[in-house]
Amino acid sequence: MSLLWWLVAIVLAKTDAFTTNRNHSRLGHSCLFASKRQAVSNLWRKVTRRKQKSNECETGTTPGNEVLPETVVDSSFDSAPQPSTADELWDKYREEEAVLLTNPSDRDSMRRCADALCRWMRVVTDGQTVTLDGPGDSLENRKVWGEHAPRCVDIYRGLLLDKSDPDPDLLCNFIECISSQSAAKGVAVAAISGDAVSFLKNVATLKATYPEHNGGLAFIFTSAFYLAAPFPVRSPSRAIDAARMALEADPTSRRNRYYVGLAAWGCSDIATAGKYFASALAADVTSRSQSERDIDGALVREATRGLVAVQDRGGL
Numbered sequence: 076m077s078l079l080w081w082l083v084a085i086v087l088a089k090t091d092a093f094t095t096n097r098n099h100s101r102l103g104h105s106c107l108f109a110s111k112r113q114a115v116s117n118l119w120r121k122v123t124r125r126k127q128k129s130n131e132c133e134t135g136t137t138p139g140n141e142v143l144p145e146t147v148v149d150s151s152f153d154s155a156p157q158p159s160t161a162d163e164l165w166d167k168y169r170e171e172e173a174v175l176l177t178n179p180s181d182r183d184s185m186r187r188c189a190d191a192l193c194r195w196m197r198v199v200t201d202g203q204t205v206t207l208d209g210p211g212d213s214l215e216n217r218k219v220w221g222e223h224a225p226r227c228v229d230i231y232r233g234l235l236l237d238k239s240d241p242d243p244d245l246l247c248n249f250i251e252c253i254s255s256q257s258a259a260k261g262v263a264v265a266a267i268s269g270d271a272v273s274f275l276k277n278v279a280t281l282k283a284t285y286p287e288h289n290g291g292l293a294f295i296f297t298s299a300f301y302l303a304a305p306f307p308v309r310s311p312s313r314a315i316d317a318a319r320m321a322l323e324a325d326p327t328s329r330r331n332r333y334y335v336g337l338a339a340w341g342c343s344d345i346a347t348a349g350k351y352f353a354s355a356l357a358a359d360v361t362s363r364s365q366s367e368r369d370i371d372g373a374l375v376r377e378a379t380r381g382l383v384a385v386q387d388r389g390g391l
Contacts, residue, residue, distance in 0.1 A: 164195040189230035193248045201373035210262045210303035221259035227252035243285040289364045291324030297335045311341030329358035349385035351376045
């Protein structure tokens with residue numbers, strides 16, 4: 076079994092390294108920068124930073140030392156009122172399922188149905204938020220994912236076949252739901268079942284096409300994966316690299332700050348962990364995407380736990 080684990084780790088490392096190298100430049104040339112000169116300069120800075128790392132985890136300089144702005148508005152952020160509670164989302168899902176019984180080809184109802192069920196799972200399971208204790212794949216959460224994620228995956232997969240109307244939120248939700256479907260087996264089993272390679276390939280597509288969407292969510296998918304995976308796939312250094320890329324896309328996101336702090340904790344960089352757990356708690360979520368607002372309670376709870384753990388270790 077140990078040999079199998081190492082083979083899985085090698086395959087995943089090669090898959091992620093290839094896609095990461097392809098997508099760092101795409102993020103560098105995105106709308107975060109006002110000119111091509113700035114884009115090239117930023118890309119060179121990132122490449123140089125990666126070359127200077129000599130240990131598994133970097134505990135020296137950290138990005139984000141500048142004063143972070145309070146808010147940022149992304150064009151992908153939802154402005155219309157949405158159902159917010161688990162009960163409201165479940166009722167919305169059942170309503171759209173009833174419509175599909177009479178009109179199964181109604182694409183609008185298909186989308187509303189899948190989105191409501193995806194959000195319901197996110198709300199009741201904390202959106203697979205990784206914590207100090209590891210992945211959130213409790214027996215209760217695994218039961219929810221096992222019963223309902225396949226329905227979302229089927230609907231989203233059908234909707235993605237239509238290439239005429241590309242929608243980054245559709246791809247994001249699809250990736251989240253296939254991850255939930257896989258996690259229903261337990262993270263350790265999922266990592267050696269081939270699901271991990273498929274997951275990283277889908278995330279690579281998101282990085283290549285929409286690297287900044289939803290505050291760099293593609294990179295948070297990557298960071299969470301490397302924090303939740305068991306040894307030898309688990310890699311806090313890869314996790315913090317990915318979380319920092321998300322932070323570059325949106326430095327004000329509570330989610331992004333939290334994952335930098337969590338990955339730094341995994342790297343035993345207590346000072347950086349404390350800094351980002353604290354900044355996560357200070358973040359303003361009023362302009363965040365719906366998917367981030369759905370897990371805000373979990374982010375606040377876990378960032379608070381992280382800050383207490385840092386203080387217990389003599390930090391801050």
